[in-house]
Amino acid sequence: MQLEVKTVLNRIQHFVGFVYQDIRMRNHQGQLQVEVTLEAHRGIDAKCSECRRPAPGYDRLPERRWLFVPLWGIATWFRYAPRRVACPQHGVVVEHIPWSQGKRPITTTMMGFLARWARHLSWRQTARAFHTSWEAVYRSVEWFVQWGLAHRKLEGVQSIGVDEIHWGKGKRADNFLTVIYQIDSHCRRLLWVGRRRTQTTLRRGLAALGTEVVSGLRFVCSDMWQPYLKVIAAKASQAIHVVDRFHIAMHLNQALDQVRRAESGRLHGRPLAKRLKKMRWHLLKRRSRVRGKARQKLDALLASKLATARAWNLKETFDYIWHYKSVIWAGAFLDYWCGLAVRSRLAPMKKVARMLRKHEELLLNWFRAKGEVSSGAVEGLNNKIRVVTRRSYGFRTYDAMEIALYHTLGRLPEPESPHKFC
Numbered sequence: 001m002q003l004e005v006k007t008v009l010n011r012i013q014h015f016v017g018f019v020y021q022d023i024r025m026r027n028h029q030g031q032l033q034v035e036v037t038l039e040a041h042r043g044i045d046a047k048c049s050e051c052r053r054p055a056p057g058y059d060r061l062p063e064r065r066w067l068f069v070p071l072w073g074i075a076t077w078f079r080y081a082p083r084r085v086a087c088p089q090h091g092v093v094v095e096h097i098p099w100s101q102g103k104r105p106i107t108t109t110m111m112g113f114l115a116r117w118a119r120h121l122s123w124r125q126t127a128r129a130f131h132t133s134w135e136a137v138y139r140s141v142e143w144f145v146q147w148g149l150a151h152r153k154l155e156g157v158q159s160i161g162v163d164e165i166h167w168g169k170g171k172r173a174d175n176f177l178t179v180i181y182q183i184d185s186h187c188r189r190l191l192w193v194g195r196r197r198t199q200t201t202l203r204r205g206l207a208a209l210g211t212e213v214v215s216g217l218r219f220v221c222s223d224m225w226q227p228y229l230k231v232i233a234a235k236a237s238q239a240i241h242v243v244d245r246f247h248i249a250m251h252l253n254q255a256l257d258q259v260r261r262a263e264s265g266r267l268h269g270r271p272l273a274k275r276l277k278k279m280r281w282h283l284l285k286r287r288s289r290v291r292g293k294a295r296q297k298l299d300a301l302l303a304s305k306l307a308t309a310r311a312w313n314l315k316e317t318f319d320y321i322w323h324y325k326s327v328i329w330a331g332a333f334l335d336y337w338c339g340l341a342v343r344s345r346l347a348p349m350k351k352v353a354r355m356l357r358k359h360e361e362l363l364l365n366w367f368r369a370k371g372e373v374s375s376g377a378v379e380g381l382n383n384k385i386r387v388v389t390r391r392s393y394g395f396r397t398y399d400a401m402e403i404a405l406y407h408t409l410g411r412l413p414e415p416e417s418p419h420k421f422c
């Protein structure tokens with residue numbers, strides 16, 4: 001049997017009410033192209049694009065072209081002149097075209113194809129690999145994500161993590177994003193992302209999830225960031241609000257780093273200053289992770305009477321709190337540690353102690369949650385977000401980046417297609 005392209009198309013992508021008329025290869029400005037002309041099936045009425053019900057024909061619009069999946073690396077286009085119908089309910093409207101989505105000049109099949117590839121390649125690479133434009137990839141991912149958001153299910157969300165992410169250059173309010181993750185053990189995904197990190201942002205985010213989801217939450221995990229604390233207390237008071245473990249480690253590390261910086265400034269030019277040189281990253285790691293020569297240097301530093309050594313000890317001591325199972329014992333340890341920090345005469349450490357005291361209940365909620373909140377989930381998702389935002393120098397706009405985040409981290413359902421092109 002001789003194989004015709006038409007046979008392949010009918011097998012993998014048959015549209016009821018339409019037929020593949022003819023298929024030609026032509027030279028378009030020095031580039032090979034395949035053109036697939038479609039015709040309406042004579043015996044089947046066109047459907048109204050609003051209600052999808054058959055309606056009498058009205059007239060014909062000029063021919064349009066839609067990009068299809070390339071055939072052996074040759075750009076392939078659909079050609080079709082859409083009809084308009086006179087729908088009893090919607091008046092004169094364009095017919096429903098099953099391969100088309102609004103005004104986009106790309107078939108839905110090709111949009112799905114590009115969007116799937118755009119998970120593995122950058123948008124620019126995807127565009128180059130399939131001989132199309134960055135814009136076409138963007139519009140395809142956008143359609144894919146919008147479909148996914150409209151069809152995703154939010155039932156059964158029990159735990160969420162709320163966090164802020166820095167984006168781009170500078171520290172302006174616009175350089176921060178608020179993210180809401182689902183952090184249940186059976187499903188971890190990005191639920192929502194919005195500009196800035198204000199109360200308004202988080203209110204918008206929770207509203208987007210809907211009251212049903214918010215009122216069903218059992219655990220909310222966040223940093224001690226005042227605007228978030230306020231909104232969570234107001235909107236999800238039934239949930240146990242937990243301060244994430246990794247945020248506390250982050251605050252302790254920042255305090256340690258401030259102590260180190262101030263001290264190396266004070267010691268500048270003196271022999272002791274050598275002890276602190278190039279030690280920044282070793283100090284922020286756990287001692288057991290530092291090996292070889294660096295470990296010797298770290299141990300010498302820690303044995304010294306330097307303020308940095310005392311700050312490091314406080315940070316390392318705090319870690320012991322996570323061994324406790326009981327809220328009471330954890331609370332007693334917190335008191336003990338805060339006492340040490342206050343007596344340390346290290347201003348940044350005292351500041352952390354004050355903050356932990358102020359939010360003691362949220363911190364102890366970690367122990368009340370009895371291991372039901374995963375400590376690594378928010379941190380892990382944050383790291384994945386950074387991979388996307390860093391790759392994002394191609395994203396000139398916030399909107400494009402937002403779409404890329406939902407696309408890679410949202411675990412969104414995908415529009416179904418009868419044939420898997422990739």
Ligand SMILES: [Zn+2]
Nearest residue numbers: 048051087090
């Ligand atoms: Zn209609």
